Amino acid sequence: MRVVRTDLRVRYSETDQMGIVYHANYLVWFEIGRTEWCRAAGYPYADMERAGFFIPVTRIEGTFRRSSSYDDPIAIFTRMERLSSRGCTFAYDILSPDGAVLADGSTQHIFTDAQGRACRGSDEILGALERFRSAESPG
Amino acid sequence: MRVVRTDLRVRYSETDQMGIVYHANYLVWFEIGRTEWCRAAGYPYADMERAGFFIPVTRIEGTFRRSSSYDDPIAIFTRMERLSSRGCTFAYDILSPDGAVLADGSTQHIFTDAQGRACRGSDEILGALERFRSAESPG
Amino acid sequence: MRVVRTDLRVRYSETDQMGIVYHANYLVWFEIGRTEWCRAAGYPYADMERAGFFIPVTRIEGTFRRSSSYDDPIAIFTRMERLSSRGCTFAYDILSPDGAVLADGSTQHIFTDAQGRACRGSDEILGALERFRSAESPG
Amino acid sequence: MRVVRTDLRVRYSETDQMGIVYHANYLVWFEIGRTEWCRAAGYPYADMERAGFFIPVTRIEGTFRRSSSYDDPIAIFTRMERLSSRGCTFAYDILSPDGAVLADGSTQHIFTDAQGRACRGSDEILGALERFRSAESPG
Numbered sequence: 008m009r010v011v012r013t014d015l016r017v018r019y020s021e022t023d024q025m026g027i028v029y030h031a032n033y034l035v036w037f038e039i040g041r042t043e044w045c046r047a048a049g050y051p052y053a054d055m056e057r058a059g060f061f062i063p064v065t066r067i068e069g070t071f072r073r074s075s076s077y078d079d080p081i082a083i084f085t086r087m088e089r090l091s092s093r094g095c096t097f098a099y100d101i102l103s104p105d106g107a108v109l110a111d112g113s114t115q116h117i118f119t120d121a122q123g124r125a126c127r128g129s130d131e132i133l134g135a136l137e138r139f140r141s142a143e144s145p146g
Numbered sequence: 147m148r149v150v151r152t153d154l155r156v157r158y159s160e161t162d163q164m165g166i167v168y169h170a171n172y173l174v175w176f177e178i179g180r181t182e183w184c185r186a187a188g189y190p191y192a193d194m195e196r197a198g199f200f201i202p203v204t205r206i207e208g209t210f211r212r213s214s215s216y217d218d219p220i221a222i223f224t225r226m227e228r229l230s231s232r233g234c235t236f237a238y239d240i241l242s243p244d245g246a247v248l249a250d251g252s253t254q255h256i257f258t259d260a261q262g263r264a265c266r267g268s269d270e271i272l273g274a275l276e277r278f279r280s281a282e283s284p285g
Numbered sequence: 286m287r288v289v290r291t292d293l294r295v296r297y298s299e300t301d302q303m304g305i306v307y308h309a310n311y312l313v314w315f316e317i318g319r320t321e322w323c324r325a326a327g328y329p330y331a332d333m334e335r336a337g338f339f340i341p342v343t344r345i346e347g348t349f350r351r352s353s354s355y356d357d358p359i360a361i362f363t364r365m366e367r368l369s370s371r372g373c374t375f376a377y378d379i380l381s382p383d384g385a386v387l388a389d390g391s392t393q394h395i396f397t398d399a400q401g402r403a404c405r406g407s408d409e410i411l412g413a414l415e416r417f418r419s420a421e422s423p424g
Numbered sequence: 425m426r427v428v429r430t431d432l433r434v435r436y437s438e439t440d441q442m443g444i445v446y447h448a449n450y451l452v453w454f455e456i457g458r459t460e461w462c463r464a465a466g467y468p469y470a471d472m473e474r475a476g477f478f479i480p481v482t483r484i485e486g487t488f489r490r491s492s493s494y495d496d497p498i499a500i501f502t503r504m505e506r507l508s509s510r511g512c513t514f515a516y517d518i519l520s521p522d523g524a525v526l527a528d529g530s531t532q533h534i535f536t537d538a539q540g541r542a543c544r545g546s547d548e549i550l551g552a553l554e555r556f557r558s559a560e561s562p563g
Contacts, residue, residue: 035435070344
């Protein structure tokens with residue numbers, strides 16, 4: 008299964024008064040992982056929306072194993088676990104530079120049109136996503 | 147000039163690792179003040195957008211005088227300082243319960259249509275906003 | 286089981302370009318629900334932290350059933366599903382004014398000291414939380 | 425004056441229902457610019473805070489000239505306009521890939537200790553910041 012890596016640094020605005028990253032920001036990082044996964048698959052999500060194809064979130068789950076702090080370098084590893092004509096599931100691991108898993112989780116999505124109505128993905132998009140999804144990751 | 151008061155409590159998500167409210171959140175509170183000012187004026191901003199009338203921000207300025215902390219009760223005092231056919235300026239004071247000014251600032255806006263093109267406000271909306279804007283505040 | 290209701294209005298800043306609330310904001314609303322549940326139980330969370338008792342999130346899950354939009358009035362219903370000496374689980378339902386469930390979910394927490402080390406809750410706090418948790422909700 | 429460039433992509437979470445970046449997020453980008461300016465100057469801001477030296481924001485101003493959208497590549501150009509023993513001012517330009525200025529602004533800061541009390545910067549830090557601040561930008 009193809010795994011796409013994205014790197015970022017923790018923003019000051021992402022911390023809270025515990026001195027660590029506020030947990031909801033991990034969902035934002037998951038979304039960044041999806042964005043880069045779609046780009047790597049050849050279908051930038053911005054283009055999908057411009058073509059009238061939306062992938063809203065219907066379910067999330069996440070486990071927080073260690074905290075992260077301002078300015079920490081973070082790596083997001085994203086894969087698409089499941090794809091059907093109606094939706095998909097992404098899974099994520101958030102790692103610190105020393106390889107410790109800070110958090111992991113998944114998001115479920117349905118496909119909708121611009122009016123928010125559930126729809127099927129086109130054969131072209133589904134075929135391309137499936138080919139990328141199930142390919143071996145390099146290295 | 148009519149001043150509209152809005153009350154809220156500081157959210158945990160609004161704090162940062164200094165243990166105080168992250169400064170950009172004051173702009174969110176300014177926006178909440180605008181929302182409630184427009185509602186008090188009889189034109190909820192959600193209705194304006196549904197009618198194709200948008201009020202994007204073109205300029206902000208703010209001064210932070212004292213910090214605020216999680217769960218603090220905060221009062222936002224909002225007034226419309228200036229109104230023309232092309233845009234408007236709101237001004238804000240953010241107060242702690244004991245009446246200390248935590249922050250103040252202003253936001254400038256233009257009027258646009260749904261495509262983001264600068265436009266004039268309708269006579270009906272401008273008239274209503276001006277009547278409310280320049281009225282005496284009760285008490 | 287005691288259920289605490291909290292009301293809010295959707296902020297403009299909470300929307301995204303789909304025109305609906307960005308999903309991570311539901312976690313912020315869950316946190317607001319927790320804050321008000323603790324206050325109703327007689328132990329404001331701000332006081333707990335001042336006393337060196339922290340309740341970080343270790344796991345989240347949420348299901349998004351319907352979208353919500355800017356300025357919508359929203360009700361958060363919060364209950365504490367589980368309490369032990371080491372942690373607790375909160376559960377939430379987010380409702381629209383007409384009673385439709387927009388989202389539901391839960392958060393798991395451990396208790397820690399100010400240095401982030403896992404700890405037991407004091408008998409006094411645990412006793413008070415348990416009495417409130419397991420009480421009948423009024424009406 | 426030394427100008428430090430930082431690149432990022434607009435996050436989905438940074439958009440609002442106008443379909444563009446919510447204005448308060450430009451302040452977050454300003455902060456990212458500061459972070460990278462301090463790192464380039466040899467004093468990562470995370471290290472400053474660990475050493476008990478804080479630089480909270482006391483004043484902001486910003487002008488929004490053009491909108492930006494999800495997934496747009498953005499460049500932040502940051503310089504330190506003023507430095508004294510008591511505080512400093514940063515200035516920012518936010519540019520699109522074609523060189524258009526999307527927004528510009530500035531933030532004023534004071535120096536404080538960990539308890540939030542105003543303080544003087546040490547000669548070592550002030551000297552290093554001043555040397556970097558007033559140096560020519562390469563190229």
